[in-house]
Amino acid sequence: MITKIRIRGYRIYNDFTLYPNPRKNILIGDNDAGKSTLMEAVSLALNGRIVGRSVLEELNPHWFNSEMVNQFVASLNAGLKPSFPEILIELYLCDDAELQLLCGAVNTSVPTTACPGVFLRIYPNEEYQDMLDEWLKNPTDLLPVEYYTCEWRSFADQELVKRPRVLSVATIDSRTVKSSNGVDYHLRQILSDHLEAPEKAAISLDYREIKASMTLGALAPVNARIGALGAALQAEPMALAMDQTSRTSWESAITPYVDSVPFSMAGLGQQAAIKISLAMKRHASKVKIIMIEEPENHLSHTSLRILLDRIESLASNEQQLFISTHSTYVLNRLGLNDLHLLSRSQPSKITDLSPETVRYFQRLPGYDTLRLVLARKVVLVEGPSDEIIFERVFKDLYKKSPMELGIDVISMRGLSLARCLELCQSVDKPVAVMRDNDGVDPVELRQIVESLLDGKKRELFIGAVADGQTLEPQLIRANGEDQLRKILGVSARADLKTWMAREKTEGAMRIAESQEALDPPKYMVEAAEFIHNA
Structure with a gap:
C-alpha cells in the first residue's frame, strides 16, 4: 500500500x-x-x-x-x-x-x-x-x-x-x-x-501453429506461383509466410x-x-x-x-x-x-x-455534498425561499451576488443541521447557517450544535422568537405590512401572513425581483456580514 x-x-x-x-x-x-x-x-x-x-x-x-x-x-x-x-x-x-x-x-x-x-x-x-x-x-x-x-x-x-x-x-x-x-x-x-x-504459453503455442498452418495451407499455391517468378537476386525461392x-x-x-x-x-x-x-x-x-x-x-x-x-x-x-x-x-x-x-x-x-x-449521507446519496465541499464559503439555509431572499439581501449589502464573491448558498432541504455542520467542520469550511426558531428560544437551539461552532469560521444565526417563528413573519416585522404588500404586489384583501406561508417560493421570487427597498431581518444581515468577512 x-x-x-x-x-x-x-x-x-x-x-x-x-x-x-x-x-x-x-x-x-x-x-x-x-x-x-x-x-x-x-x-x-x-x-x-x-x-x-x-x-x-x-x-x-x-x-x-x-x-x-x-x-x-x-x-x-x-x-x-x-x-x-x-x-x-x-x-x-x-x-x-x-x-x-x-x-x-x-x-x-x-x-x-x-x-x-x-x-x-x-x-x-x-x-x-x-x-x-x-x-x-x-x-x-x-x-x-x-x-x-x-x-x-x-x-x-x-x-x-x-x-x-x-x-x-x-x-x-x-x-x-x-x-x-x-x-x-x-x-x-x-x-x-x-x-x-x-x-x-499454451495459447502462444497454438497461435503460432495456426499461423504456420496458414503458410502450408491457403498461402501454399500463392507461394508456388511467386517462387516461379525468379525475383530473388540468385534465384532463391521467395514465399509468403505468417509473421511469427x-x-x-x-x-x-x-x-x-x-x-x-x-x-x-x-x-x-x-x-x-x-x-x-x-x-x-x-x-x-x-x-x-x-x-x-x-x-x-x-x-x-x-x-x-x-x-x-x-x-x-x-x-x-x-x-x-x-x-x-x-x-x-x-x-x-x-x-x-x-x-x-x-x-x-x-x-x-x-x-x-x-x-x-x-x-x-450514504442513505441520502442524492444530496449535493460535493457542492458543499468544493465551495470556498458556504451559507446553509433551510429551503429554497430562504436561499432566494438571502441572495437579494446579500446583493443589497455588497452590490454583488454571493457567488461572485465565492460564496455558495445551499439549501439543507430538511437535512440534519448537525450533520451538515460536522461535514463543514471536517473540511474546515467557512459556513454561516440560518434557521427558523420555530417558537423555540434560539439559545436552546444553539446548544444542540454548540460544539460545531467557533464564531470565526462556523456560526449559527436565528431570528428572535418575538419577531416570528419563521422567515415570513420576520420579514413582515422588519418591513411593516404595507411595505411588504407593495414589494409582493399582494392586495389588502388577502391575509398577508397566510399568503406568504402558502406561496413561499413565489413570494421569494417577487422579493428578489422587486425594485422596492427591502429591510431584511437582523439575523440575515448578521449572517451576510459574517460570511463576507470569514
Whole structure:
C-alpha cells in the first residue's frame, strides 16, 4: 500500500504531498485541480512507463510545471545560474515483508526515512552538457527535453527495469481512447494478469501453429506461383509466410466479446464496468493498487448504482483504491470519510467525521455534498425561499451576488443541521447557517450544535422568537405590512401572513425581483456580514 505520494515539478504540481488512506481514496476537486495528474503520476512511478510506452518516448516540455519553468527562465534572464527544472515522483510504501527489497533511505524525506518505496526522476543528461549550455544562451519556456534522461529506482537505490510484481496496479479510465484493435493498453494488462503462465504459453503455442498452418495451407499455391517468378537476386525461392515475431503475438490478435459483440463495440459504460470488475476480482497477489477515473461517465443512474454496489462488494483490505469523481452520488455512496479535496498546493482531508454522519449521507446519496465541499464559503439555509431572499439581501449589502464573491448558498432541504455542520467542520469550511426558531428560544437551539461552532469560521444565526417563528413573519416585522404588500404586489384583501406561508417560493421570487427597498431581518444581515468577512 502507498503511504505517501510526493510530486515535484510534474504538470500542475510544483511541490505536492498526499497521504492516502490504506483502503479507499475518493479524489475530488475543481476542474484542473489535478485528479487525473495525480493518478497519472502514481501510475508512472509504479510502471516506469506511460500508456505502455517509455517515459523518454512520451516526454515533452509540457510535463514540467509551468511555474517552476517560468521561475527558471526569469532567473536566467536576471543573470543567475539556476539548476534546470526536474521532475520527481516518489511513492512511499508500507513496511511489509514482501516489499523489503525496495527498502532504503534514498528519498527526499526530512528527517531521513528508511522505508520501501520507488521514485522516478527526469533530469538533464550530463552527456549533452554542451547542447544544454548552448540552449542556455537563448532560453525559452520550452525546455530542451531531447537532452533529458530518466531514472526509475527503488529507495534501496536499485535500478528498476520493469515493475516489481509486488507493485501490481490496475488503471481504469472510462474516457480511455480505444486502440486500433479495440482493446486499450490497460485492458490488455488486466486480461493478461488473469491468465497463469502455463495458459499463456499454451495459447502462444497454438497461435503460432495456426499461423504456420496458414503458410502450408491457403498461402501454399500463392507461394508456388511467386517462387516461379525468379525475383530473388540468385534465384532463391521467395514465399509468403505468417509473421511469427513478437509484434504479432496473440495478445494483439485476441479481443474480448460481450454478449457476442466485440468489446470495442460495446457501450462505453459497459466497457468501464467490465474493466473495473476484472481489475477488482483479481487476487490481491495480482493487483495491489486500483485507480478508477470518473466511474460515473457514460452510465445511467441505475447502472451507476449497480457499478458502485459492485465496487463496494469487491473491495478488500488487501487492495488500495483510488477513485476520482465529479459525482455527488459516487462521493456519498463510497464514503465521505475517504475524501481528499485536491488543489494545486496541498490537499485537504476529511478528519474526525463520525461513522454515523458517513452513514447518514450514504442513505441520502442524492444530496449535493460535493457542492458543499468544493465551495470556498458556504451559507446553509433551510429551503429554497430562504436561499432566494438571502441572495437579494446579500446583493443589497455588497452590490454583488454571493457567488461572485465565492460564496455558495445551499439549501439543507430538511437535512440534519448537525450533520451538515460536522461535514463543514471536517473540511474546515467557512459556513454561516440560518434557521427558523420555530417558537423555540434560539439559545436552546444553539446548544444542540454548540460544539460545531467557533464564531470565526462556523456560526449559527436565528431570528428572535418575538419577531416570528419563521422567515415570513420576520420579514413582515422588519418591513411593516404595507411595505411588504407593495414589494409582493399582494392586495389588502388577502391575509398577508397566510399568503406568504402558502406561496413561499413565489413570494421569494417577487422579493428578489422587486425594485422596492427591502429591510431584511437582523439575523440575515448578521449572517451576510459574517460570511463576507470569514
